[in-house]
Amino acid sequence: MWKYVARRALASIPVLLLASVLIFLLVREFGADPARQRCQASRDPQCLTRVRAELGLDRSLPVQYLDEMKNFVTGQWGESQRSDRDVSELIGDAMRETVPLAFWAVVVSLGAAVLVGVTSARHPGSVRDHTFTVLAFAGIAMPTFWLGLLVIQLFTYELQQLLGLSQPIFYSIPNPIGSGWVDSARELALPVFVLSVQLIAGWSRYQRAALSDELHGDHIRTARAKGLSERRVVWKHGMRSSSTSLVTVVAIDAGALIGGVVVTERVFSRPGMGTLLLAALRDGDTNVLIPWMLIAGIGVILANLAADVAYAALDPRVRLTSGNPT
C-alpha cells in the first residue's frame, strides 16, 4: 500500500516540473512584459534595457526559469507589481477566502451527491429518481452567476421584506455565544450553496451510474444470496466497489476549486483566489501570476494524488505490489 502511494507521489514530480515549465513560458512569452509596463510613462530611451537588466529579464530563459523556481521554493515570491504588497501575503489572504469555501462546498456536495445518487440507483425509474434527474439537469444547466444573484436577492432582500426583519435573514439568527463559527457560516452559506448545486448535480449522476451498474453485478447477487439486509448490500458491498468513479470526478473538481471559483467569488464579492487571478491577469502582474498558477497546479496534483490513495484504499487490485496473482 505505502509503496504504491510513494510510487504515485514520485510519478507526480515530473508532472509538476512540466507544469512549472509551461506556466513559466506561458506567462513570460505571452503575458504582459513588466519592463514595458514600467517604462510606459518614461521618456528615457534606455529605460527598457535598464529595467530589463534590473529585473533580470535580459538573461536566458532557462536561467530565468531556474531563478523563478528557486525563489518559489524558498518562499521569496517578491512583490506585486501593482500594489507593492508581498505576493505571498496576497496569495495567503486569497487562500484564506477560497479554501473554506472550496472545502465546505466539497463536503456538502459529496454528502448530498452520495445520498441522491444512491437513492436514484436503488429505485431506478421511480418518481424520486426522475425528480432527481430533472433537478440534476437543471442544476448543471443553471448558470452560476444567475443562481448566485437570485439567492442573494432572495436571502438579503425578499425574505427580509417578507418576514419584516430589520436585517438580512442570516444576521437575524441570534449568535448569543458570539462564536466565530456562526459568523463564518453566515458568510459561507450562500456561496457554498451556489457552488454545491452544480457539484451535486454532476456528482450525483456519477454516483447513480456507478452504483446502478454495480447493483446488477454478480457479487451483489452473492451478497443478497447470503441473506444480507438491503441496506448492507447497498452501503457496504455496492458502495465499496462503485465509489472509485465518484472519487475520480470529485478529485478533478476539487483540484480545480483550489484555483478559486471565479464566478462565485465575483458574485459574492469574496477576495479569493479567483478574484486575485482576474486582477493579476488584468494588471499583467506576472509576479502574482507565476506563484498563483504553481499553487493551483500543486493543488490539482495533490487532489489527484489523494484520489490515487483512495483508489488503493478502496480496491485491493490497485495495490499491485504484493500478493500472488494467478
Next chain:
Amino acid sequence: MTAPALPDEPTAAGPAAPVLALDGLSVVLAARGREATILDGVSLALTPGETVALVGESGAGKTVLALAVMGLLPDGMRVTGGRIVLGGTDLLGASASALRGARGGAMAMIFQDPQSSLHPAFRVGAQVAEAIRTHQAGVSKADASAQAVELLRRVGIPQADARARDYPHQMSGGMRQRVMIAMAIANRPRLLIADEATTALDVTVQAQVLEVLKTAQQETGAAMLVVTHDLGVVASVADRVVVMYAGRIAESGPVDTVLTEPAHPYTRGLLAAVPRLDEAAPVQAIPGQPPSPFARPSGCAFRTRCPLADERCEAEDPVLVAFGADAGHAVACHHAGGPA
C-alpha cells in the same frame, strides 16, 4: 438477524418429507410490453441428502428456477403461479425478512462464475465470516473469522489461515469456487443450489470442486440441486435427473434410468450430443434452436426439432406422466419410449 422460523425437522410423517417442494411454479418475463413464460408449471421435490440435477440447453429455465427458489429473480421476471416450500415454509408468501433469513441460512447458492461472484474488495475470510455473522446471532467477529478459516480448510484450501486474508483476485478459479462453497455451507443449509458451479473452471479443477461439493453436502446432510448442462457432472453427482426444455420438465427420473434408457426424444438428443471416447459414432447435434419464450410453438415445444413429431404433437400439449418400470421415471411426450 434472527434465524428464520423454519422447523428443524419436517413435521409431516414419513422419512422422506421434502426439503424443497416446487408445486406448479410459473415465472414470467415482462419485456417491452410483451410477456413470455420462462417457467411453466414446474413441480419438483428434493428429499434430505438427495442430489437432483437439472439439465437442459441454455434458456431452458434451469437458472431461473434456481433464482426463483432463492427469491433472487432478475428485474422483469416474477413468479405468477405455484408454490415454493422450503422445509414447510412457503417462501412466496414469506415476509422479506423471513426470506432474507432463509437465504444463506436454510438455503444457499453457489454461482457459475467465482471470478465475479465474490466481492473484489473484501478479503475472502471476511466474506465467509460475514455469512456466519449474518445468520448466527451473538457470534463475535473473532469467532466468525476462526470459523471462516475452519470452513476454508474444510473445502480444501491449503494454509487456510493465511489464504483467508487473500483477496479474490489473488486466488485461482478453483480456489475461489471453494470459497463460494465455504460461504454457502457456513450456516449448514438444508438446501444447497449449485448453478453451473464448475462450468467456468478448468476440466481438472472441475472434478476437484465437484468432490468438494459432494463432501460438503454429505457433511451437512443437505439436499442439493445441481444446475448443469454437463451430463458428465450429472452422472458423477446426481441421484435423480430433471431434464428441462423451454420452461417445462421433459423427463425426470433416477439418474441411471434416464441416462441409459432415455424415453424423451430430447433427452436422447442431449445424450447423443455428448462426445464419447468408447464409441466410434460421431457426435450428433440436435438440429435447430430452442424456441424463443416469446414465440412458443403450439402443442409440444420440442416438436419443431423432434424426429418423431406428428399432428398430435402440434395439437396437444404432452403432460408429464409416469413411464416404464422404474419408480420415479416420468416423461412428457406423446411418443415416449418410441423408436430412437
